[in-house]
Amino acid sequence: MELTLSAETNVTAESVIAAAKNLTSDGSSTVTVEQFWKLEFAVPADANVSELAAILEARCQETSPECKLTLVSSGRRALQSDNITATTTGAAATTNTTTTVVLVRQLTSGSLTEEILGINSSGVSLTSEGLEGVGVQLIVTQAGGADEAAALLNGSLSQEQVQTYSADNVNNFDMTTPSPLS
Numbered sequence: 154m155e156l157t158l159s160a161e162t163n164v165t166a167e168s169v170i171a172a173a174k175n176l177t178s179d180g181s182s183t184v185t186v187e188q189f190w191k192l193e194f195a196v197p198a199d200a201n202v203s204e205l206a207a208i209l210e211a212r213c214q215e216t217s218p219e220c221k222l223t224l225v226s227s228g229r230r231a232l233q234s235d236n237i238t239a240t241t242t243g244a245a246a247t248t249n250t251t252t253t254v255v256l257v258r259q260l261t262s263g264s265l266t267e268e269i270l271g272i273n274s275s276g277v278s279l280t281s282e283g284l285e286g287v288g289v290q291l292i293v294t295q296a297g298g299a300d301e302a303a304a305l306l307n308g309s310l311s312q313e314q315v316q317t318y319s320a321d322n323v324n325n326f327d328m329t330t331p332s333p334l335s
Contacts, residue, residue: 166260173291183292189285190256190269191225195249195278202252205277209256212275217258220269225253251280260287 166186173184192209196202206222213220256269265287273279295301 164265166262166265169265169289170261173289176291181294183294185288185290185292186260186265187288187290188258188260188265188267189288190258190272191253191281191283191285192256192272192279193251193253193281195280196252197249202250206252206254208275208277209254209272212271213256213258213269216270217260220256220258223255223257225255255285 169186170184174182176182190213194205194209196205210220210222213222256272258269260267266284268284272282293305295305
C-alpha cells in the first residue's frame with residue numbers, strides 16, 4: 154500500500170498498524186511499517202566507503218535492530234564489500250567523493266517521521282539526509298483460493314474501502330492500494 158501524509162502530521166506507527174489490521178476481520182493479518190532514509194556522505198580519499206556505510210548501518214541498528222543499508226539505483230560505479238553496497242561519485246581516487254545510500258528500518262511505535270537517533274554523531278560526515286518515504290505492507294492470510302482472494306480485494310481491501318477507512322481512522326492519513334494482483 155502507498156502512504157500519503159500531510160507535512161504537518163504526526164501520524165504514529167501504532168495508528169497505521171491498527172488501521173491496516175482493522176481493514177479485514179477474516180483470517181490473520183500482519184502489518185509492517187518501514188522508513189526509507191536517503192543519506193549522502195563524504196568519503197575521504199584514504200577511507201573505505203564500505204566501512205563508512207557499515208558504520209551508518211550499525212548506528213541505525215542500535216535503535217532498529219533490523220535496519221538495513223540498501224543501494225541507491227544509479228548508473229554510477231558501485232562498490233560492494235561484506236554484503237554492503239554503496240554508490241560513489243567523484244573524479245579520482247585521490248579526491249574526496251560522496252556516496253549515497255538508503256537505510257530501511259521497521260517501525261513498530263513512534264512517529265512515522267521520527268529521525269534515526271545518533272545518525273549525525275556516527276563519525277561519518279553526512280552531506281545530506283532525508284526521509285524518502287514510508288512503506289506499509291499488509292499481509293492477510295485466509296483459507297481459500299483465487300475466488301476468495303478476489304472477493305477480499307473487491308471487499309474490505311478494495312481501494313475505496315482502504316482510503317475511506319484510513320482517512321476516517323487516522324488523522325491526515327491516506328493509504329491507497331496498488332494495482333490489483335495479477
